Amino acid sequence: xxxxxxxxxxxxxxxxxxxxxxxxxxxxxxxxxxxxxxxxxxxxxxxxxxxxxxxxxxxxxxxxxxxxxxxxxxxxxxxxxxxxxxxxxxxxxxxxxxxxxxxxxxxxxxxxxxxxxxxxxxxxxxxxxxxxxxxxxxxxxxxxxxxxxxxxxxxxxxxxxxxxxxxxxxxxxxxxxxxxxxxxxxxxxxxxxxxxxxxxxxxxxxxxxxxxxxxxxxxxxxxxxxxxxxxxxxxxxxxxxxxxxxxxxxxxxxxxxxxxxxxxxxxxxxxxxxxxxxxxxxxxxxxxxxxxxxxxxxxxxxxxxxxxxxxxxxxxxxxxxxxxxxxxxxxxxxxxxxxxxxxxxxxxxxxxxxxxxxxxxxxxxxxxx
Numbered sequence: 477x478x479x480x481x482x483x484x485x486x487x488x489x490x491x492x493x494x495x496x497x498x499x500x501x502x503x504x505x506x507x508x509x510x511x512x513x514x515x516x517x518x519x520x521x522x523x524x525x526x527x528x529x530x531x532x533x534x535x536x537x538x539x540x541x542x543x544x545x546x547x548x549x550x551x552x553x554x555x556x557x558x559x560x561x562x563x564x565x566x567x568x569x570x571x572x573x574x575x576x577x578x579x580x581x582x583x584x585x586x587x588x589x590x591x592x593x594x595x596x597x598x599x600x601x602x603x604x605x606x607x608x609x610x611x612x613x614x615x616x617x618x619x620x621x622x623x624x625x626x627x628x629x630x631x632x633x634x635x636x637x638x639x640x641x642x643x644x645x646x647x648x649x650x651x652x653x654x655x656x657x658x659x660x661x662x663x664x665x666x667x668x669x670x671x672x673x674x675x676x677x678x679x680x681x682x683x684x685x686x687x688x689x690x691x692x693x694x695x696x697x698x699x700x701x702x703x704x705x706x707x708x709x710x711x712x713x714x715x716x717x718x719x720x721x722x723x724x725x726x727x728x729x730x731x732x733x734x735x736x737x738x739x740x741x742x743x744x745x746x747x748x749x750x751x752x753x754x755x756x757x758x759x760x761x762x763x764x765x766x767x768x769x770x771x772x773x774x775x776x777x778x779x780x781x782x783x784x785x786x787x788x789x790x791x792x793x794x795x796x797x798x799x800x801x802x803x804x805x806x807x808x809x810x811x812x813x814x815x816x817x818x819x820x821x822x823x824x825x826x827x828x829x830x831x832x833x834x835x836x837x838x839x840x841x842x843x844x845x
Contacts (some may be wrong), residue, residue, distance in 0.1 A: 540583025546589025575653035603697035613661030726751035746795035
């Protein structure tokens with residue numbers, strides 16, 4: 477949803493619960509949350525009314541019968557309802573072929589393949605099937621419990637993409653499918669949104685788990701494996717405007733050290749770094765005076781939402797590798813953000829004195845180092 481909202485799309489989330497597990501923060505507060513049961517075809521069609529595209533990420537683990545029903549039959553109902561409702565494009569988040577693993581949990585993969593066939597049947601090449609391996613990100617188990625799967629998934633992805641591992645995978649036949657590199661939830665989301673917006677035009681590619689299958693063939697959905705997922709996600713990132721603008725004080729030596737560290741991590745240019753020491757009036761269009769800007773750090777996302785203090789840091793951390801696992805965790809720990817914000821406020825109110833820049837408020841002055 478964040479990826480779609482960042483691209484300027486109007487977004488609605490349809491689920492049985494309707495509302496998300498936890499409270500939403502910008503930009504998710506701009507999405508529409510709809511409650512509908514997959515068993516109710518009329519409710520599904522009504523929820524999809526007027527939609528240009530639908531992305532289904534419905535899936536589950538359990539008994540083989542349960543997985544066939546959820547991954548297959550229920551997705552088929554969603555696909556059928558979308559087609560009946562005149563939806564132009566359909567994107568289905570499926571799973572990569574996993575060789576021998578498929579025999580251990582046949583219901584899971586049989587359901588997935590049945591749903592893939594339904595996408596081709598109802599949407600042809602206007603449908604997209606995304607086939608990632610393991611998808612890693614922060615899994616929200618409950619309102620207060622999150623599991624940062626990126627701690628495992630990111631190193632695995634790097635290792636499995638290495639030349640020796642890819643070479644080994646190519647020699648192992650079906651067993652090599654076990655070495656499909658994981659994809660981040662952000663990569664899958666970017667690819668899904670690109671497909672939903674009709675911007676993932678295929679120009680061929682390798683078939684199999686890594687490339688694209690049936691690309692452009694009439695009557696067949698476009699299938700995207702892990703390589704194309706990463707390629708499309710990278711292309712989207714490189715063409716996207718920064719997700720957040722951070723206004724920081726370049727005249728503060730401690731701030732320069734910290735921001736410099738963040739900037740080195742921002743290889744994808746997801747943050748626009750504005751030095752208010754050099755541009756004191758940069759925040760004035762947002763109603764923030766120079767004194768306020770120097771007192772607390774500020775950030776503005778690409779939708780114009782202003783964040784102050786620790787929320788500004790969270791907005792930046794969400795865009796940085798490694799650090800992006802922290803915001804979801806902190807938001808679900810009771811009193812964590814207020815406590816950190818209080819500590820930051822204590823430091824922020826004294827940093828000019830501590831760095832010898834008491835004259836910075838109300839006018840710029842050189843930093844005494």
